[in-house]
Amino acid sequence: MTTPTIGVLALQGDFAEHIEMLRSLGVDSIEIRLPAQLARIDALIIPGGESTTITRLLDIYALREPIQQLGLDGLPIWGTCAGAIVLAKEATDLDRPNLALMDITVRRNAFGRQRDSFEEDLRIPELGEEPFHAVFIRAPIIERVGAEVEVLATLADGTIVAAREGALLATSFHPELTGDARFHAMLARWVVGRRS
Amino acid sequence: MVATNERPQQASPGSNGGAAATGTWTVKSGLAQMLKGGVIMDVVTAEQAKIAEEAGACAVMALERVPSDIRKDGGVARMSDPDLIAGIIDAVTIPVMAKARIGHFVEAQVLESLGVDYIDESEVLTPADEAHHIDKHQFKVPFVCGCRDLGEALRRISEGAAMIRTKGEAGTGNIVEAVRHMRALWDGIRRLQNMPEDELFAAAKELSAPHELVKYVHDHGKLPVVNFSAGGIATPSDAALMMQLGAEGNFVGSGIFKSENPEKMARAIVKATTHFRDAAIIADVSRGTGTAMKGLEIGSIPANEILSTRGW
Numbered sequence: 001m002t003t004p005t006i007g008v009l010a011l012q013g014d015f016a017e018h019i020e021m022l023r024s025l026g027v028d029s030i031e032i033r034l035p036a037q038l039a040r041i042d043a044l045i046i047p048g049g050e051s052t053t054i055t056r057l058l059d060i061y062a063l064r065e066p067i068q069q070l071g072l073d074g075l076p077i078w079g080t081c082a083g084a085i086v087l088a089k090e091a092t093d094l095d096r097p098n099l100a101l102m103d104i105t106v107r108r109n110a111f112g113r114q115r116d117s118f119e120e121d122l123r124i125p126e127l128g129e130e131p132f133h134a135v136f137i138r139a140p141i142i143e144r145v146g147a148e149v150e151v152l153a154t155l156a157d158g159t160i161v162a163a164r165e166g167a168l169l170a171t172s173f174h175p176e177l178t179g180d181a182r183f184h185a186m187l188a189r190w191v192v193g194r195r196s
Numbered sequence: 197m198v199a200t201n202e203r204p205q206q207a208s209p210g211s212n213g214g215a216a217a218t219g220t221w222t223v224k225s226g227l228a229q230m231l232k233g234g235v236i237m238d239v240v241t242a243e244q245a246k247i248a249e250e251a252g253a254c255a256v257m258a259l260e261r262v263p264s265d266i267r268k269d270g271g272v273a274r275m276s277d278p279d280l281i282a283g284i285i286d287a288v289t290i291p292v293m294a295k296a297r298i299g300h301f302v303e304a305q306v307l308e309s310l311g312v313d314y315i316d317e318s319e320v321l322t323p324a325d326e327a328h329h330i331d332k333h334q335f336k337v338p339f340v341c342g343c344r345d346l347g348e349a350l351r352r353i354s355e356g357a358a359m360i361r362t363k364g365e366a367g368t369g370n371i372v373e374a375v376r377h378m379r380a381l382w383d384g385i386r387r388l389q390n391m392p393e394d395e396l397f398a399a400a401k402e403l404s405a406p407h408e409l410v411k412y413v414h415d416h417g418k419l420p421v422v423n424f425s426a427g428g429i430a431t432p433s434d435a436a437l438m439m440q441l442g443a444e445g446n447f448v449g450s451g452i453f454k455s456e457n458p459e460k461m462a463r464a465i466v467k468a469t470t471h472f473r474d475a476a477i478i479a480d481v482s483r484g485t486g487t488a489m490k491g492l493e494i495g496s497i498p499a500n501e502i503l504s505t506r507g508w
């Protein structure tokens with residue numbers, strides 16, 4: 001069996017940080033800018049960035065439909081921050097089509113402007129005892145989750161900031177900025193599970 | 197209840213006993229990470245801001261006049277009217293940046309209170325202090341600053357800049373200074389990278405920059421913050437050129453709304469910035485963009501009207 005390759009959508013945003021995290025785990029990755037590059041991936045990461053920019057470029061380069069199809073076929077897809085907005089069935093304040101794959105409603109810029117961006121330790125049982133240091137930058141929140149969606153992390157007031165539906169994963173924050181590779185390792189495990 | 201315009205109630209961080217930290221270095225430099233691979237466009241009205249957002253800009257710079265008009269009009273260029281900035285903040289959902297004069301920390305305080313997402317301490321405005329830049333560590337809002345070479349970049353970072361842009365020569369539509377500054381920056385980085393560690397102390401002195409930052413560049417072969425290009429980009433090829441020379445994204449000022457077809461030019465520059473290594477795509481997006489802004493030969497600008505020499 002060949003080693004898995006994780007695609008990282010490289011239209012705009014902090015895709016290089018995701019690639020670096022995957023490299024630290026010894027996982028191969030490729031940058032995805034055009035549809036042909038989707039052919040050989042075993043999972044996809046949609047990075048942080050500007051969701052309006054990323055959704056526009058998804059359409060211009062005809063990536064939206066092929067990625068939607070891969071998602072429907074069960075390809076593991078993880079969106080961080082803007083990526084979670086791109087992944088969600090519903091996103092408030094986003095006036096253009098996104099992937100609409102994951103049964104969640106996401107509210108953009110839910111904490112306010114940049115001066116309200118923050119970092120905080122979260123308890124995420126799925127990842128073990130050690131708290132996860134989460135960086136929220138003009139972050140969205142998950143306002144609604146569908147029946148099949150499992151909540152992975154909340155703030156103390158109950159605000160949902162990480163969730164999973166099958167092989168789809170959404171985080172409001174940026175694990176790629178902290179050096180803690182536990183989410184990336186989880187995605188890599190899903191790939192192996194799916195292939196074996 | 198008549199307040200139809202009311203903002204939705206905001207989610208609240210830090211309810212784990214006040215553990216949330218705002219305005220940290222990670223969230224300040226982190227926003228710049230999110231802008232990477234994108235184009236930040238100068239806009240002077242809410243309508244232009246919407247056009248920029250629709251074209252795929254990753255942020256807008258709100259100002260009263262684009263640099264080419266500042267150059268033409270002369271006089272003292274200052275922070276923009278708060279009404280104009282607030283109007284642009286309301287018009288778009290992408291981050292909004294605004295410029296403060298070099299050293300004018302009160303303009304920066306005003307911009308922070310308006311909720312601007314990034315402050316550009318900019319040589320395009322008339323400097324307010326000829327000896328000191330703003331102490332940017334005192335702010336929760338992050339700053340971007342211009343540089344012409346590595347020393348200038350590291351001095352700005354030591355003052356708290358969370359993002360750097362090479363200066364170029366704003367408002368000229370001439371890429372030559374942007375190229376000069378980007379090459380100078382990377383030349384400085386490569387020199388440090390190849391330098392034995394015991395020579396870094398003298399290098400720090402020569403660069404007038406803290407040893408700790410010099411050591412970071414030596415160890416990592418890059419700046420500790422994101423670096424964009426600015427000052428002179430007028431075509432999709434210009435944008436891709438700066439990316440291939442090592443920029444992580446582009447600021448485009450007069451180049452968009454002073455071109456014949458701003459909407460088309462904006463889209464083309466966004467695409468060329470994403471696909472900066474793909475000549476076929478750059479060729480394709482360059483078709484029919486209309487006339488780019490009329491450029492200025494640098495040699496024809498009187499020495500006292502050169503913007504990039506402001507700041508040090």
